[in-house]
Amino acid sequence: xxxxxxxxxxxxxxxxxxxxxxxxxxxxxxxxxxxxxxxxxxxxxxxxxxxxxxxxxxxxxxxxxxxxxxxxxxxxxxxxxxxxxxxxxxxxxxxxxxxxxxxxxxxxxxxxxxxxxxxxxxxxxxxxxxxxxxxxxxxxxxxxxxxxxxxxxxxxxxxxxxxxxxxxxxxxxxxxxxxxxxxxxxxxxxxxxxxxxxxxxxxxxxxxxxxxxxxxxxxxxxxxxxxxxxxxxxxxxxxxxxxxxxxxxxxxxxxxxxxxxxxxxxxxxxxxxxxxxxxxxxxxxxxxxxxxxxxxxxxxxxxxxxxxxxxxxxxxxxxxxxxxxxxxxxxxxxxxxxxxxxxxxxxxxxxxxxxxxxxxxxxxxxxxxxxxxxxxxxxxxxxxxxxxxxxxxxxxxxxxxxxxxxxxxxxxxxxxxxxxxxxxxxxxxxxxxxxxxxxxxxxxxxxxxxxxxxxxxxxxxxxxxxxxxxxxxxxxxxxxxxxxxxxxxxxxxxxxxxxxxxxxxxxxxxxxxxxxxxxxxxxxxxxxxxxxxxxxxxxxxxxxxxxxxxxxxxxxxxxxxxxxxxxxxxxxxxxxxxxxxxxxxxxxxx
Amino acid sequence: xxxxxxxxxxxxxxxxxxxxxxxxxxxxxxxxxxxxxxxxxxxxxxxxxxxxxxxxxxxxxxxxxxxxxxxxxxxxxxxxxxxxxxxxxxxxxxxxxxxxxxxxxxxxxxxxxxxxxxxxxxxxxxxxxxxxxxxxxxxxxxxxxxxxxxxxxxxxxxxxxxxxxxxxxxxxxxxxxxxxxxxxxxxxxxxxxxxxxxxxxxxxxxxxxxxxxxxxxxxxxxxxxxx
Numbered sequence: 001x002x003x004x005x006x007x008x009x010x011x012x013x014x015x016x017x018x019x020x021x022x023x024x025x026x027x028x029x030x031x032x033x034x035x036x037x038x039x040x041x042x043x044x045x046x047x048x049x050x051x052x053x054x055x056x057x058x059x060x061x062x063x064x065x066x067x068x069x070x071x072x073x074x075x076x077x078x079x080x081x082x083x084x085x086x087x088x089x090x091x092x093x094x095x096x097x098x099x100x101x102x103x104x105x106x107x108x109x110x111x112x113x114x115x116x117x118x119x120x121x122x123x124x125x126x127x128x129x130x131x132x133x134x135x136x137x138x139x140x141x142x143x144x145x146x147x148x149x150x151x152x153x154x155x156x157x158x159x160x161x162x163x164x165x166x167x168x169x170x171x172x173x174x175x176x177x178x179x180x181x182x183x184x185x186x187x188x189x190x191x192x193x194x195x196x197x198x199x200x201x202x203x204x205x206x207x208x209x210x211x212x213x214x215x216x217x218x219x220x221x222x223x224x225x226x227x228x229x230x231x232x233x234x235x236x237x238x239x240x241x242x243x244x245x246x247x248x249x250x251x252x253x254x255x256x257x258x259x260x261x262x263x264x265x266x267x268x269x270x271x272x273x274x275x276x277x278x279x280x281x282x283x284x285x286x287x288x289x290x291x292x293x294x295x296x297x298x299x300x301x302x303x304x305x306x307x308x309x310x311x312x313x314x315x316x317x318x319x320x321x322x323x324x325x326x327x328x329x330x331x332x333x334x335x336x337x338x339x340x341x342x343x344x345x346x347x348x349x350x351x352x353x354x355x356x357x358x359x360x361x362x363x364x365x366x367x368x369x370x371x372x373x374x375x376x377x378x379x380x381x382x383x384x385x386x387x388x389x390x391x392x393x394x395x396x397x398x399x400x401x402x403x404x405x406x407x408x409x410x411x412x413x414x415x416x417x418x419x420x421x422x423x424x425x426x427x428x429x430x431x432x433x434x435x436x437x438x439x440x441x442x443x444x445x446x447x448x449x450x451x452x453x454x455x456x457x458x459x460x461x462x463x464x465x466x467x468x469x470x471x472x473x474x475x476x477x478x479x480x481x482x483x484x485x486x487x488x489x490x491x492x493x494x495x496x497x498x499x500x501x502x503x504x505x506x507x508x509x510x511x512x513x514x515x516x517x518x519x520x521x522x523x524x525x526x527x528x529x530x531x532x533x534x535x536x537x538x539x540x541x542x543x544x545x546x547x548x549x550x551x552x553x554x555x556x557x558x559x560x561x562x563x564x565x566x567x568x569x570x571x572x573x574x575x576x577x578x579x580x581x582x583x584x585x586x587x588x589x590x
Numbered sequence: 591x592x593x594x595x596x597x598x599x600x601x602x603x604x605x606x607x608x609x610x611x612x613x614x615x616x617x618x619x620x621x622x623x624x625x626x627x628x629x630x631x632x633x634x635x636x637x638x639x640x641x642x643x644x645x646x647x648x649x650x651x652x653x654x655x656x657x658x659x660x661x662x663x664x665x666x667x668x669x670x671x672x673x674x675x676x677x678x679x680x681x682x683x684x685x686x687x688x689x690x691x692x693x694x695x696x697x698x699x700x701x702x703x704x705x706x707x708x709x710x711x712x713x714x715x716x717x718x719x720x721x722x723x724x725x726x727x728x729x730x731x732x733x734x735x736x737x738x739x740x741x742x743x744x745x746x747x748x749x750x751x752x753x754x755x756x757x758x759x760x761x762x763x764x765x766x767x768x769x770x771x772x773x774x775x776x777x778x779x780x781x782x783x784x785x786x787x788x789x790x791x792x793x794x795x796x797x798x799x800x801x802x803x804x805x806x807x808x809x810x811x812x813x814x815x816x817x
Contacts, residue, residue: 388817390626390775391626391745391775392745392746439602439604489604489605512627515604515627519792543625543626543627544627545625545816545817548817555817557817569817572817573812573816573817578816578817579808579811579812579815579816579817582625582775582815582816582817583775583776583777583778583811583815583816584744584774584775584776584777584778584779585776585777585778
């Protein structure tokens, strides 16, 4: 159902490329080597941004660090080792280490997306200034002079073990093999669980966190890999030209990386190379026939055209044409409405003891506003409890305290006696808390099967089997390969509940689960909750009173941040004070 | 004045209004009541054009405005006072009003709400909640509207100012023939301003009643407004 292994296309393409490299004219081979190196740099950005959703403008910085590190390592080591592959590896590792350091502060500091872009570009420019000011001969590491604005010279080229010198064609072939190997490695990684969860983080970070994944560590991991690849590209660049200067840290170089990737398509691995080739070939051509000053203007125009008309890159229309030719004939039945979901088949389990949820006098204020003045609640294992209240009663804030979105100012939140107060959402999820938010929170661009798989993978073995069961019960098997965003609203709601329940939570929190649902869908939901309660404690925040009545569960009513009334829905209906609150009368007393 | 026929609207794929039909006669004061989440605020946002209609028609004095952008509707005489007021907190009271000034009604608004004249140099954000609500109402009146859409003006405001707002809205209606469509949770306030109420449930108008009848009928309150 979910493809884990790439085909042979990648290795064959790389092999063919390496062979082709040996047939080019030496001067052409020399130019093309640079394009491949730039393609590798573009690939690092495609990976961190296109696949990881991390808009890092620092790839040029890691490229430059890789280049300088290769220079230092190569100048000092190659004379004794007689090969330069170890220096390449050292350079890439140095760049990865710098990425790890920078990434740690950025991701663990919970810096927002825009600030991440600003911080990474600022780091790049700081490096530009630093390396430009190292002209003094005291700036040396071993035999390597950093060289200030003029850069570092005398960097050894590629030398294979055995020490034989390579021709220009040989260098190109080796660079193609290295870059191709990295590209295949990244393609494989993206199909592995790491890549799938990364796609989940990119598509919907909150949902991924609520499924129990430590988002920060995974983003840091992706960032470090991106730094490694960019550093490797930088090392190859320094080996190719036998020199490096601070211009690699320039604003122009940093923006070129984004241009290559955008032209090639932000998710496309071959596209990273195609983008770099196309843009560099055009720049070289323009540099030949004009003064060269026109190049930035032309590149800018290309960028605009690509962003406006080819947002998926230049290779995308081509790929679509091939795919649609392949699809023709295979009849995918998209229009057929399958029968209603079957909660019993999807989630029915033997009765198991669930967890007890308690809150003791939890309080929360935002600025001067006391939203929760002390809520005490005790929900027994396998109980269903509904929380209601008029606008502004504090329902959403209370829900946010349970999920870990907010932290209480005072009071206790307990799950089977374990204090949750300050735990992050992913930790709560791993303790058995399943959370369904109000707006369907899914991964719209991933397939339906991938959506459920990401949820299932983090929660024990047999992920594939549980995915199949849940999809069958939700009657979504026929749509398993569709992007989840293409499902109808009601189906998306069910898909999300499937993602929550495939993890077999011991407590399920539902925030207005029937918002936007039809009456028929709502009554299926009542059945679902009955099935759920056999193996989980269920807490529903809801304001659809018909649904609350159909559910027939005990009700806790919040008002002005505290528990106003508790009892059956019939008892609350009979209580005139409750009606007064709903009609806005009680406010006059406040 | 306002005719709404089979209106559908929502947010993304979440449909909130499922074919809402209603009619507001010129010069009337009509309340829209119902529980949380039934689509009352979405109705007003769709009427002013902040939420696009996905089906149905909105007619103002017989003219179809369904596809018009919000600024065109505002110019054609619809004024909208959103929930939470949305005044410009960093602008002075005077500038808050001037932003909306197309018809030179500043003095008239100051006469209607003397507190705004008194505080005209204070920043909007420094006013109390009730004063901010009055400012939002005054700002809406600056555009010289014929139809006023009010979204929960009584929310979080002390009773004396709630009464003042109710009085002002009634007066604008009596003296200038302004048509009023009021969304409320506070039944007493709604009944104090409007004679007729449309009860909304699940994105549709389910009843049209006299507010006096609703006020006296506890069963009906339970059915449509209580728990």
